[in-house]
Amino acid sequence: MSIMKSQYLKKEITNYNVIPLEVSAMKISNQLYLNIDEIEDFLKYANDSNSNYVYYQYSYYNFEEYIIPKDWYSEYSKEFRTEIRVHNQHIESLDFGSPKSLTLFILQNGTFVGVEIKNHWIENQGIHLAEDTIEFIENKFYCEVKEIIVNKKGQQKKDENQLREIIFIDPEFKLCKNQELRYWYLVELLEKENMKKYDYLVQPPGIPHRGKVKMFMDKTWELFKERKRQYD
Known part of the structure; x- marks a missing residue:
């Protein structure tokens, strides 16, 4: 069932001799x-209950949750x-100003007394979230x-x-003998203009003792020590 929009709802409420008040949170x-x-x-019930106000709140579908961003598919074929x-x-042709639900209520002795009217118009058209689509x-x-x-995956491995070869030949790296030092070493290294292309390898970075930077640098440190043993 479609739900009337706010401008029509307010007019309808006033027709029942009560004052419409929109709420942002309940x-x-x-x-x-x-x-x-x-x-x-x-509204007839509210009027019969001698309520002065009818409170209302709408919910809507989020357009951004249904549109597929270009960077999700730019590398795929024309088809x-x-x-x-x-x-x-x-x-883009849909009216996301059409409500998903409408809650109407009055207050009786501090108690919320109301109704929730739903209109799953997106689902009814067989439309799914961008991730599912x-x-x-x-x-x-x-x-x-x-x-x-x-x-x-092949490019990522490459x-x-x-990146590890760059790290191995950097004299500063061998001084990073704990996780926190190695974390900040890599974070600062990837901030350099010519190193930003490797940043995607450790996103999101996490914190010194948890996350992708920590995992990457733990393995890098082990490989570094193994290589050092081979040359000692």
Whole structure:
């Protein structure tokens, strides 16, 4: 069932001789929901209860959760990108100002007495979140996606080896004899302009004793000691 938008709701509420008040948050512990499906029926109840105010709150779908960002699919084929564009164009044509739900309530002796009216109009059209949609499309292009993943893993391994070789020949690194020193060493190293291309290897970085930087540098330190033993 579609839900009337705010400008029409406020007019409808005033027709029942009560004052509409929109709320941004509801922090009322005592809540009683009525088994009423129609806005007009609840407003009649509010009027019959001699309420001066009807409070209301809308919820909406988030456009950003349904549109697929370009960086998620830019490396795929033309056919793959076409499917994404069709999806995104459809999402852009939708009215995200259409409410997902509407809560109406009055206060009776400090108790929330109200109704919640829902309209799952996105789900009713068979539309899914961006993450689910791109996963479905990736399954259709399984061979292409698999090849890209293999290539990316190969490039990542190559970049990891290159970064470690840079670290191994840096005299400062051998002085970093604990996790915290190694953490800040790598963080500062990757801030250099010519080193930023390796930053993706340790994102998100975490903290000195937990996270991707710590894991990368623990392994790097072990490899460094092993190499040092071989040359000693």
